[in-house]
Amino acid sequence: MLATGITVSHYRILQQLGGGGMGVVYQAEDLNLGRQVALKFLPSDLERDPAALERFQREARAASALNHSNICTIYEIGQADGRYFIAMELLEGQTLKQLISRQPLQLETVLDLGIQISDALEAAHSKGIIHRDIKPANIFVTTRNQAKILDFGLAKHTLKSDAVLGNITAGSAETLNENLLTSPGSTVGTVAYMSPEQARGKDLDTRTDLFSFGVVLYEMATRCVPFRGDTSAIIFEALLNRQPVPPVRLNPDIPQQLEEIICKLLEKDRELRYQGAAEVRADLKRLKRDTESGLTSAAASSGAMRAHTPPKKLWNYAVIALAVLALIGIAMTFFARRSRAVMSEKDSILVTDFVNTTADPVFDGTLKKAVAVDLEQSPYINIFPEQKVRQTLQLMGRTPDDRITSDVGREICQRDGIKAMLNGSIANLGSQYVVTLEAVNAANGDSLAREQTQAAGKEQVLNAVHEAGSSLRKRLGESLTSVQKYDKPLSEATTSSLEALKALSLADAKHQVGDELAALPLYQRATELDPNFAMAYARLGAVYNNLGQTELSEQNRQKAFELRDRASEHEKLYIMEHYYVDSNQLEKGITALELYKQTYPRDSIPYNNLAAIYNNLGQFDNALLNAKKSMELDPDSLTGYVNVCAAYLGLNRVDEAKATLDEALKRKLALPGLLNQVATVAWLQNDTARMEQALEQGQKQPGGDVMVPSFRSALA
Structure with a gap:
C-alpha cells in the first residue's frame, strides 16, 4: 500500500479508493495539470507475473484507444x-x-443507463x-447518472474475418500483437455474466458483450441475475442449457418490449441474438420514447406523411385518423398493461372442482388434477396448494374432501388472501366435449380470462384441457417465451x-392426509393402467x-427416475431431487x-429441502439462507420454521431460534416436530417449565406418542 503524500512520477497520492485482484486504485493529484485523477497500480506481487502484467497493459491500451463519454478516460500509461x-x-x-443492491431501479433509470x-x-x-467482462461491478454510475464502463482488463481486439463489428469490417479494425490475446479455450471472466460461447471457451466476437449486457439489463430490471447457483458448475449448467425465469415473473411492471429486448440479448445462439450494440440502443431509445409518450408502438409512417402536403380536407381526415389511432394505441397500452397485471409473482390462484355435466364419472376430480399439473409447469402461475385447501376447509367446519364449488372457493380465497379462482367445466356437444376454463377475481367475481376448447372424443379431452390452459397462461400475463418453454402436452407431462x-x-387425496394404506392400492392401480406414469411411481416410492x-421404495423411486422425461418440468425436478x-x-x-x-423461484419446496440437507451436513449458514427464503415464500409452512430453528441452533444462536419458534406458535403451527424443538x-436455556409444557402439548398431537418419548429418552 502506498503512503498518503508520496509522489509517483508527477502524481501525489491522496488516498486509496479500492482494489481488486488486478489492481489497486488511489486518488491522486496530477502535479503538472493540477487535476484530480485515479491511479491504478498492478499489485506488487503480480508485477513479476508476465500474464498479469500483460493483462494490465492490455487494459490500458484497449481503453486508451477509445474516446467516449460513457467509457472511463485513460490519461496516461506509466512506470515509476x-x-x-x-x-x-x-x-x-x-x-x-x-446501485442495484441498494434500491430497485425505476424503468426510466434502466432505460437511460x-x-x-x-x-x-x-x-x-x-x-x-x-470487453469480455461486462458486469455491474465494471460499470460506474456518476452522481449525474452518467454510465461509465470500466476495466478493460480482459479486452481483446477482434482478428477473425467473421467477427461482428457493427458497421466496420475486421480488416479495418486495429489489432494488437497476437501474444497479447487470450488464447482460445480460456474462460477468464465472471461466470454469472459470461456468454455461452465464452463459458465453452470458444472464439469470441462482439456478440459476447451483448449477452453479458443482457444479463446486466436483466439484473437492473429484476435485481436478480438470470443464471444463479451456489457453485460455478450449477451456474454453467443453467447458462448453457436453461432459459432464465422471465423477467416479468420477478417484476410484473416490466414493459413487454423491455422483456423482449432482454430475451433477445440472452439468446444462447449468437446468430439469434442482437448482432450489434447499435440495434440494442435503437430499441431501447424507441422504448424510452414510447414509454414517455404513453404509447407502446409507434404510429405508422408519420415521416412519409410529411414528405408531401395533402389537400386540406384530406389532411383533416388524416388528423382525425391519427387521433383515433393514437387513442386506440393508448387504449391498447392500457389494456395490455392491465392484462399483464392480472396476476403478479406474489398472487396465487385456487383451482376449483370442475362442473361435470357429461354424467361420466371419470372426469370427476381428474380434470381438476389435469389443470393443476398443466399450470404447475408455469414458473409464473402459483397454484394454491391442495394441502392448504384442506386445512382451510377444516377451519371452515367442512370435511377435507368437500367439493370446492365456486362459492366454497370464494370463501377459501377470502380467508387465505388468494387473488383468483380458476373454474372449469366439461359438457357434451353431440359426440364431442366442450372444455371451459375461466379465471375470476375472487373478491368481486369479475372474469380475468376465459378459454373454451373442443375435444372430438374422450381420448382428446386432456389435450383440450392443455390447449385451454396454455392460452389462459398468456391471458394472465405470462410471457410467450415462458409458455413455449414450459408447455408439455398433458399426455407427456x-x-x-x-x-x-x-x-x-x-x-393423492389419501396421501395428503397421511392415509398411506388407502393411497397405496390407488397408486398401484395408476401404474397398472399406465406403466409409464412417472409421478405414480414417485408417489409409490414416498x-x-x-x-x-x-x-x-427404492424400486419405485428408480422407476420414476428412469421415466422422468415423461413428466412436466416441475414434476421432473421433484423426481430427480428425491x-x-x-x-x-x-x-x-x-x-x-x-x-x-432457478426454474420455479416462487416454490418454497426446493428451498426447504436444501435447508434440510445443509442442516444435516452441518452447513448451517447455507441452511439458514434457504430456510429463510422458504419462510418468505410460504409463511405458514411448518418445515420452514423447523429448518430455520435448526440452523440457528447449529450456529449457537439460541435466542433467535426461540424467536422463530414463538412466531410459528403464533401462527398455530403446533405439531410434534415443532414442539420438540420448543422443548429443545x-x-x-434451562427453562424446565417451558420444556415440560411443550412436551405435554406435543404428546396430544398426532404422532406425538412416538416423538415425545423419543425426545425424553434422548435427554436421559
Whole structure:
C-alpha cells in the first residue's frame, strides 16, 4: 500500500479508493495539470507475473484507444520506480452493482443507463474491441447518472474475418500483437455474466458483450441475475442449457418490449441474438420514447406523411385518423398493461372442482388434477396448494374432501388472501366435449380470462384441457417465451389415460392426509393402467418409504427416475431431487434442487429441502439462507420454521431460534416436530417449565406418542 503524500512520477497520492485482484486504485493529484485523477497500480506481487502484467497493459491500451463519454478516460500509461500504473479519469458516484443492491431501479433509470451502456459498447466494438467482462461491478454510475464502463482488463481486439463489428469490417479494425490475446479455450471472466460461447471457451466476437449486457439489463430490471447457483458448475449448467425465469415473473411492471429486448440479448445462439450494440440502443431509445409518450408502438409512417402536403380536407381526415389511432394505441397500452397485471409473482390462484355435466364419472376430480399439473409447469402461475385447501376447509367446519364449488372457493380465497379462482367445466356437444376454463377475481367475481376448447372424443379431452390452459397462461400475463418453454402436452407431462390420472388424483387425496394404506392400492392401480406414469411411481416410492418398506421404495423411486422425461418440468425436478437425496447422492441432489429453485423461484419446496440437507451436513449458514427464503415464500409452512430453528441452533444462536419458534406458535403451527424443538430450546436455556409444557402439548398431537418419548429418552 502506498503512503498518503508520496509522489509517483508527477502524481501525489491522496488516498486509496479500492482494489481488486488486478489492481489497486488511489486518488491522486496530477502535479503538472493540477487535476484530480485515479491511479491504478498492478499489485506488487503480480508485477513479476508476465500474464498479469500483460493483462494490465492490455487494459490500458484497449481503453486508451477509445474516446467516449460513457467509457472511463485513460490519461496516461506509466512506470515509476519499477511500478506500473494507469492514470485515469476520477469518477464520483458508485458502481452499478452498488446501485442495484441498494434500491430497485425505476424503468426510466434502466432505460437511460441501458442506452448509455449500449452506446459505449457500440463505440468499443466499432474499434474492434471486445470487453469480455461486462458486469455491474465494471460499470460506474456518476452522481449525474452518467454510465461509465470500466476495466478493460480482459479486452481483446477482434482478428477473425467473421467477427461482428457493427458497421466496420475486421480488416479495418486495429489489432494488437497476437501474444497479447487470450488464447482460445480460456474462460477468464465472471461466470454469472459470461456468454455461452465464452463459458465453452470458444472464439469470441462482439456478440459476447451483448449477452453479458443482457444479463446486466436483466439484473437492473429484476435485481436478480438470470443464471444463479451456489457453485460455478450449477451456474454453467443453467447458462448453457436453461432459459432464465422471465423477467416479468420477478417484476410484473416490466414493459413487454423491455422483456423482449432482454430475451433477445440472452439468446444462447449468437446468430439469434442482437448482432450489434447499435440495434440494442435503437430499441431501447424507441422504448424510452414510447414509454414517455404513453404509447407502446409507434404510429405508422408519420415521416412519409410529411414528405408531401395533402389537400386540406384530406389532411383533416388524416388528423382525425391519427387521433383515433393514437387513442386506440393508448387504449391498447392500457389494456395490455392491465392484462399483464392480472396476476403478479406474489398472487396465487385456487383451482376449483370442475362442473361435470357429461354424467361420466371419470372426469370427476381428474380434470381438476389435469389443470393443476398443466399450470404447475408455469414458473409464473402459483397454484394454491391442495394441502392448504384442506386445512382451510377444516377451519371452515367442512370435511377435507368437500367439493370446492365456486362459492366454497370464494370463501377459501377470502380467508387465505388468494387473488383468483380458476373454474372449469366439461359438457357434451353431440359426440364431442366442450372444455371451459375461466379465471375470476375472487373478491368481486369479475372474469380475468376465459378459454373454451373442443375435444372430438374422450381420448382428446386432456389435450383440450392443455390447449385451454396454455392460452389462459398468456391471458394472465405470462410471457410467450415462458409458455413455449414450459408447455408439455398433458399426455407427456402426466399420462394419456384419464383412468390412471383419476386413480392418481384419488390416491393423492389419501396421501395428503397421511392415509398411506388407502393411497397405496390407488397408486398401484395408476401404474397398472399406465406403466409409464412417472409421478405414480414417485408417489409409490414416498408411500412405501413412509410404511417402512425400503426396498420397494427404492424400486419405485428408480422407476420414476428412469421415466422422468415423461413428466412436466416441475414434476421432473421433484423426481430427480428425491431420487438423488434419498439415495444419498447429495451433491447431485443439491444440483437438482438449485435447478428447481432457478426454474420455479416462487416454490418454497426446493428451498426447504436444501435447508434440510445443509442442516444435516452441518452447513448451517447455507441452511439458514434457504430456510429463510422458504419462510418468505410460504409463511405458514411448518418445515420452514423447523429448518430455520435448526440452523440457528447449529450456529449457537439460541435466542433467535426461540424467536422463530414463538412466531410459528403464533401462527398455530403446533405439531410434534415443532414442539420438540420448543422443548429443545427451553432445555438449552434451562427453562424446565417451558420444556415440560411443550412436551405435554406435543404428546396430544398426532404422532406425538412416538416423538415425545423419543425426545425424553434422548435427554436421559
